Amino acid sequence: MKFYLKCILVVLFAHLSASQPTNHRPLPSFETTTLTYSEKKYIENYRFRQGYEEAIAFIKAHEGFAGGKIYKDASGLPTIGYGHRIKPGENFGKKISKQKAERILRADFDKALWHVEREIPPLTGYQKIAVAHFIYAKGIGNFRKSTFKKNILAGKPIEESLKRWCYYRKNCGQRVKSHYILKIRLWEIDMYNRA
Known part of the structure; x- marks a missing residue:
């Protein structure tokens, strides 16, 4: 939670500093903020x-959804759903x-x-x-x-x-x-x- 608030504040400060007159002291930006390892992992997981x-x-x-029915893909192989190639032994019924x-x-x-x-x-x-x-x-x-x-x-x-x-x-x-x-x-x- 602490990290989440830190990110919001950094973004808010960066936004406000961009709209402030130049005679004010610049606010910290995201680039100058040092993140801990766990904060970096959080960001990476969020991006993932x-x-x-x-x-x-x-x-x-x-891929599209062909009404849930089995169809042939561009290579002529049986496919269903969103491009799932049906393997031997798989049975999905008609739809x-x-x-x-x-x-x-x-x-x-x-x-x-x-x-x-x-x-x-x-x-x-x-x-x-x-x-x-x-x-x-x-x-x-x-x-x-x-x-x-x-x-x-x-x-x-x-x-x-x-x-x-x-x-x-x-x-x-x-x-x-x-x-x-x-x-x-x-x-x-x-x-x-x-x-």
Whole structure:
């Protein structure tokens, strides 16, 4: 609670100091405030939660909900809910509700986050979300062999390596470039590069 009040006061002081005449003594800004380790972790967790909910909303928006029925994705694979590829042995019946689809989405995204925690050294909250989204979309196998992962581990820029992943395979095996998928990769790049 103490930290929460401290953050509010810092933001309020920064706002007031921006609108004060220059003859007044400047008020402390957020940049000059020293945060404790627990305060920094709180901010990181808050950013992570914000990014998590944004990613869920983004997936729901770009995958869409096909009335809860099983459909074929762009690659011709059976899919349900918000882009969940049906695995052998999974049985969802003829239809699922939006609530069930969201539970499946969150479980799939949580699994992708689990892979991020295992595969990559500490990342910021937004970076974890971006990598998890990539794993959610392309699978852990593709991530493990990608230059995207290699660039993260080497501390190199990730933009070009992510832009390479804007293709999908048709049923016949033909690779097709998708501007729609490129927009999704650009969202991941934006999420990864947030402060």
